[in-house]
Amino acid sequence: MIQEIKPAPRHFLDQGFTVKEWSQIEPYFQQLLVRNLDSVEALKQWFKDRSELESVLSEDMAWRYIRMTCDTTDDKIREAFEFFVSEIEPKIAPLANELNKKALESPHLGALRKEIGYDIMIRSMEKDFKNFREKNIPIQTEIQKESQRFGAISGAMSVTIAGKEFTLQQAAVLLQETDRAKREKVYRQIADRRLQDKDTLNELYTKLIQLRHQVAVNADYENFRDYMFSAMGRFDYSPTDCFDFHISVEVEVVPFLHEFAQRRKETLGVDALRPWDKAVDPEGKQPLKPFDGGKDLTSKTIECFNRLDPFLGDCLKTMEKMGHLDLESRKGKAPGGYNYPLAETGVPFIFMNATSTVRDMVTILHEGGHAVHSFLTRDMELNDFKNTPSEVAELASMSMELLSMDHWDVYFSNPEELKRAKKEHLEQIIETLPWVAAIDKFQHWIYENPEHGLHERLFIWNEIHDAFSDEVTDWSGLEEQKKHVWQKQLHLFEVPFYYIEYGMAQLGAIAVWKNFKEDPKKGLEGYMNALKLGYTRSIPEVYAAANIKFDFSREYIKELMDFVKQELDALN
Template identity: 65%
Template structure:
C-alpha cells in the first residue's frame, strides 16, 4: 500500500506535545490571525485541523499505552497529566476559535463546500453548550472514568492454581463440562461482586458530576445535554424509545425461541446463565485461531478475499506495530480501534484468547480501521470524525460481509456452520442488550437523585423486559443485580451504546445487499465510509443503499432475513 503521512504545514516537523506552554503559542497564532478572504478562512481551517490532529494523536498514544499496561504508574500519570494539565487549557481556546470562525463574514461562502456545513453545524452546537465552569468538572469526570479501567484491569480469578484474567476464564464457559462452567461462572461473578461497592460509588460520583455539567449548560438533565453534545441532529430520545419498543416486540420473542431450543438440545431441566455459551450439540468451544499472530494473518486473508485494499490496511498496521491483541494481566478490558489523526494509521487493542468472539472482535475493529484508511484523503480532521452511528456501521457490516470467507478460520464444514449460526444468534442477542443498556442510561440521568437500591430495581425491571423468559437466575440474584457494571460504556462513554443497535440494523441491511450483489454491495459500503462526516447520518446510510430506520416494520424485515439465513445453515 502506497501510504504517505501528510507533511505539516503549520507546526514544526519535530514538534511534540510536552505541556500546555509548548502548545499555547499555536493556539494564540490562530486566534490572532487575520482572515480577509474565503481562501484565508479555508487556510485557517486547515491550520486548525493540523493542530487538532497533532494534539488528538498525542492524547491517543497516552491512552493506548495506559490501557496496554494499567499497572505502569508512569503511563497512567502521563495520561492523567494530559487530562488535568493540557485538556482544560484547550477547552476555552477551542470555544474562542469556534466563535472566531462563526463570526467571519466569509463563513457563508465556505459553508457551500462539501462537508463544511456539517462541521460548522458542530461548531455552532459546541459554542451553544460551552461553559467555562464545566472545564474543571469535565477534568474530574475524565479522571474518575479512567479509574474504571484500573479496577476492571486488576480483576482476575484463580483456577487449579493458575491466575487468569476474566476474559481468559470466560472461555471455559464454553466447556461441555457443566460443573466446570458453573464453577467458573460463580468465580467470575464473585470476583466482579467483590468490587461492586467500589464501582457503585464511582458511578454515583460520575452521575452527580455529569448532572452538574448539564445543569450548568442549561439542560434539564445529562441525557439532553449529551444528545446536544454528541451532535445527535438526526434523531431524538423518542426515537430511542421507539427502538426499545421495536426490539421488545420484534426481537425478544426470537430470544425466547433460541433459549427454548438451547434448553431442549442440552436436555436440561432448567437453563442457567452458565449454559448460555456452550455449544448446543455438546461439542467443545470453537478455536478459530491459535494466538494473536495466527488471528492477524487469517484476518488479513479474509480481508484480501473481499478486496485487496482492505487486507493492505491491516498489513500496514502490522508493519507499524499498531496491534496489541493478546489478553494478559494488567491490561484494560475490552477492545477498541483508536484513530490516529495525524498518522492516519489507527491502533487496534483487544483481549484475544482463542474464541469465536475474539475472531469477530478483530473483524469488527478491522472494520473501524478500514474506515480510518478510507477517510484519509478527506481535507480536514473534522471530516474524519464520523458519529458513532456511522462508525459502528463500518465495523458491524464487516463482521457480516466477511461471513462467506470464514472458511479461512474453519477447515471443516460443521465448524463453519456452527460459527455462522453462533454469530447470527449473537445479532439477535445484541439488539436486546443494547436496548437494555440504553434504556437504563435514560432512566439513570432522568432520575439522577436515585439511591443504589432504586438503581438496582430499575436495572432488573429493564433487564427483565429485554431478556428471554427461559433462563433461571434463582439463587444468583446478587450477580444479576450488578450485571450492568461490566459495561464500560456506562462509566467511560455515557450514551454511546444505542449506536450499536442502530448500526447493527444497518449492517444486516448492508449484508442483505451484499448477498444480492457482492460487488455493488461492497462498493456502496465503501462509498459510504469514504464520506466520513461530510454528510448527515441518513445521507451516509442512503449512500450505502440502506435506511436509517428503527420502525417495527424495518426491524421485523431485517430479523426475518437473519432467520432465513440461519435456516439455510
C-alpha cells in the same frame, strides 16, 4: 500494496514539535486567534491550520491512552495520560471555544457553508459553542480521570482455576466447556470476583452521575441525557426515536430470545437453563477455536480481508508492520477492545483481549472495519471531515463482521465448524439488540433521575433486564449477580450514551449484508462509498450512499430480523 505510512508534512506546526508542556502549544492557538480572515481562502486555510494543530494534539493524547490501557499497572504511563487530561486539555478548551467564536463571526463563513463537508462541520461547531461553559472544564477533567478508574478496577480482576491465574476474559472461555459442573464453578468464580468490587463500582458510578448532571445543569440543560444528545451532535434523531427503538426490539426481537433459550434447554436436556449454560455448544461439541494466539489471528484476518478486497487486507498489513495491533489478553491490561484513530498519521491502533473464541475473531473483524474506515478517510481535507458520528462508525465495523462471512473458512477448514461459527454469530446479533436496548433504556432512566438511590437503581435495572431477556433462563440464587451485571459494560462508565449506536448500526449492517448477498460487487461498493464520505453528509445520507435506510421502526426491524432468521434456517 500499502507501505508504512508516515504523517503528511506539517505546514503550520514545526516538523519536530512534540507535546511536552503547555507553553509550547499555546503560541499556535494564539497565532490562529489573531490571524486576519479577510477572504474565503484565508478562512479555509485557517481551518486547515487549526485541523493540523488539533490532529497533532489528538494523536498525542491517543498514544497516552493506548499505552495506559495496554498496561494499567505502569504508574509513569498513567501519569503521562493524567498530565494531558489535567494540564493540557483544560487549557485547550477555552481557546478552542474562542476559535469557534472567531470562525462563527467571520463574514465569509456563509460562503464556506455551501461547500460539501463544511456545512456539517459548521453545524457541529455551532453546537460546541452553544454548549461551552468555562466552569465545566474542571468538572470534565475530573470526570475523565474518574471514568478511567473503571479500566484499572476491571483490569485488576482475575480468578484462579486449577492453580492457574486467569483474567476474567480468559476464564470466560471455559464457559464453553461441555462439563456442566466445571462451567458452573467457573461462572460462580467470575461472578463472585465481580461482586467483590460491586460497591466500589456503584460508588464510582454514583459520583460520575453527579458530576455529569452538574455539567448539564451548568450548560442550561434539564439533564445530562439532553446535554449529551446535543454534545454528541445527534441532529438526525431524538430521545423519542430511542424509545421507539426500545419498544420495537422488545416486541420484534425478544421473542427470538425465548425461542433460542427454549431450544437450547431442550437440546441440553436440562431441567433448568442456567446462566452458565448459555455459551456451551448445546449439542455437546467442543468449543470452536478459530485461531491460536495473536499472530495467527492477525495473519488469518489479513487473508480474510484480502479475499474480500485486496485494499482491505493491505490496511491490516500496514497496521501490523507499524506495530499498531495489541490483541491478546493479559493481566494488567484494561478490558474491552477498540480501534483508536490516529488523527495525524491516519493509521489507527487496534486494542483487544483475544483468547481463542469466535467472539474474539468477530472482534478483530469489527475493529478491522473501523480501521478500514480510517484508511478510507485519511486523506480528507480536514480532521473534522473524518470524525464520523458513532452511528456511521459502527456501521463500518458491524457491516464488516457480516461481509467477511463468506471467507470465514480461513478460520475454519472444517465445513461443519464453519457452519457452527456462522450460526453462533447470527444468533449473537439477534441477542445483542436486546442488550443494547436494555443498556440504553437504563441510561435514559439514570440521567432523567440523577438523584436516585442505589436500591432504586438496582430495582430499575432488574425490571429492564427482565424485559429484554428470555423467560427461560433460571437466575435463582444469583439475584445479586443479576442486579449488578450491568457493571461489566464499560460504556456506562467511560462513554455515556455511546451504545444505542450499536443497535442502529447493527440494523444498517444487516441491510448492507442483505444487499451484498443479492449482489456482492454492488453491495461492497455501496459499503465503501458510504465510508468514503466520512462526516461530510448527514447520517441518513451516508446510509443512503450504502443503499440502505436509517430507520428503526417496528416494520423495518421485523423485515431485517426475518432476513437473519432466513439465513439462520439455511444453516440448519
